[in-house]
Amino acid sequence: MIRDARGPQATEVLEDAVQRLRAGTLVAMPTETVYGLAADADRPEAVARIFAAKGRPSDHPLIVHIAGATPAERAEALTHYTAAVPRFAQRLMDAFWPGPMTVILPRRVGVAEAAAGGQTSIGLRCPAHPVAQALLQAARGAGIWGLAAPSANRFGRVSPTCAAHVQAELGALDDAALLILDGGDCPVGIESTILDCTREQPVLLRPGMLGRAELEAAAGVPVADRDAAAPRASGTLASHYAPQARVRLMDATELQTALDLLGAQARDLAIYHRSPLRTVSPHVRLQRMPDKAAACARELFAVLRALDDGTTRLIWVERPPADPAWDGIRDRLQRAAA
Numbered sequence: 001m002i003r004d005a006r007g008p009q010a011t012e013v014l015e016d017a018v019q020r021l022r023a024g025t026l027v028a029m030p031t032e033t034v035y036g037l038a039a040d041a042d043r044p045e046a047v048a049r050i051f052a053a054k055g056r057p058s059d060h061p062l063i064v065h066i067a068g069a070t071p072a073e074r075a076e077a078l079t080h081y082t083a084a085v086p087r088f089a090q091r092l093m094d095a096f097w098p099g100p101m102t103v104i105l106p107r108r109v110g111v112a113e114a115a116a117g118g119q120t121s122i123g124l125r126c127p128a129h130p131v132a133q134a135l136l137q138a139a140r141g142a143g144i145w146g147l148a149a150p151s152a153n154r155f156g157r158v159s160p161t162c163a164a165h166v167q168a169e170l171g172a173l174d175d176a177a178l179l180i181l182d183g184g185d186c187p188v189g190i191e192s193t194i195l196d197c198t199r200e201q202p203v204l205l206r207p208g209m210l211g212r213a214e215l216e217a218a219a220g221v222p223v224a225d226r227d228a229a230a231p232r233a234s235g236t237l238a239s240h241y242a243p244q245a246r247v248r249l250m251d252a253t254e255l256q257t258a259l260d261l262l263g264a265q266a267r268d269l270a271i272y273h274r275s276p277l278r279t280v281s282p283h284v285r286l287q288r289m290p291d292k293a294a295a296c297a298r299e300l301f302a303v304l305r306a307l308d309d310g311t312t313r314l315i316w317v318e319r320p321p322a323d324p325a326w327d328g329i330r331d332r333l334q335r336a337a338a
Contacts, residue, residue: 001179002167005135006130020179021038021046022144024049026053027039030163030182030183031065032186033190034151037166041112041147041148058114058117059117060237062115064122065125066081067136071093082108085105089195089202091218100210101125101192101208101210102123102234103123103125106121107121125192129187135147153166156237157243160301161186161298162185163180186298189298190297191235192206193328196226201221202221212324243307244308244310245315246315247315247337248317249318252274252277256278259279268311270316272304272316293326317337319333
């Protein structure tokens with residue numbers, strides 16, 4: 001059930017959502033990155049419904065979303081969920097919250113264990129989307145500290161960036177006609193940057209649309225690369241974000257050579273590309289990729305869904321540029337192709 005959470009009925013819609021959350025049921029909410037499937041992060045039975053709905057392993061941690069436009073507004077939730085906040089982590093939160101960044105911090109014993117996948121750490125994010133913030137603020141007023149909210153799709157599949165995507169993925173849930181809060185298309189389009197802040201310096205676990213240089217400038221310390229000591233984090237499995245059709249990454253020369261070899265016999269094939277390509281087959285779908293990383297991120301998952309229409313067996317994607325601005329997109333495509 002999709003309901004617009006931006007119009008004249010917004011207050012009523014949000015009140016309905018909060019009542020559902022208090023009852024332990026699920027609500028799909030928009031964020032600036034992707035739509036999330038939300039439940040009260042402190043109720044194990046509610047969190048279990050998320051894992052069941054997505055088909056997600058229960059030891060794969062969820063990101064907990066908290067309210068607050070300012071550090072002072074977020075302080076109570078941070079105290080509730082965390083055992084410690086390093087100075088560099090606070091600097092990152094001050095710089096990029098609300099926004100598309102998740103920080104993993106030491107978890108306070110006895111809180112949100114199910115949402116954390118049983119780990120001693122917890123991933124927290126303060127989203128910038130106005131509907132997400134309105135819901136989180138309303139939930140906080142009803143005694144809910146935070147919402148566990150992974151992407152609102154089946155585990156490992158393409159993330160949803162509009163309400164219709166959520167309906168297509170999870171509309172058949174038995175859970176009392178899932179309420180989907182429509183907040184429009186997600187303006188960022190890929191999931192948040194994740195930083196492990198449980199050690200002496202931040203460690204990049206998942207790239208997003210925040211660049212390493214700006215993260216390091218805000219943190220005041222270097223950002224390290226993921227290593228074997230990193231905690232489990234959302235969206236970091238080798239295979240993830242995958243459509244039903246098989247995805248393959250190729251450079252422009254490889255794409256054109258393959259099209260020339262296949263000729264008119266090419267079929268059941270879609271190509272997402274930046275460089276000019278030519279094909280003599282009427283059965284090949286060519287979809288141009290934006291030249292700017294931010295524009296590509298905004299449409300990436302929607303394009304993968306559109307190309308994966310049931311008739312396409314293969315989706316070929318031109319490799320993103322080596323520019324760091326494309327790191328988050330490259331990460332998602334590599335996992336989709338794994």
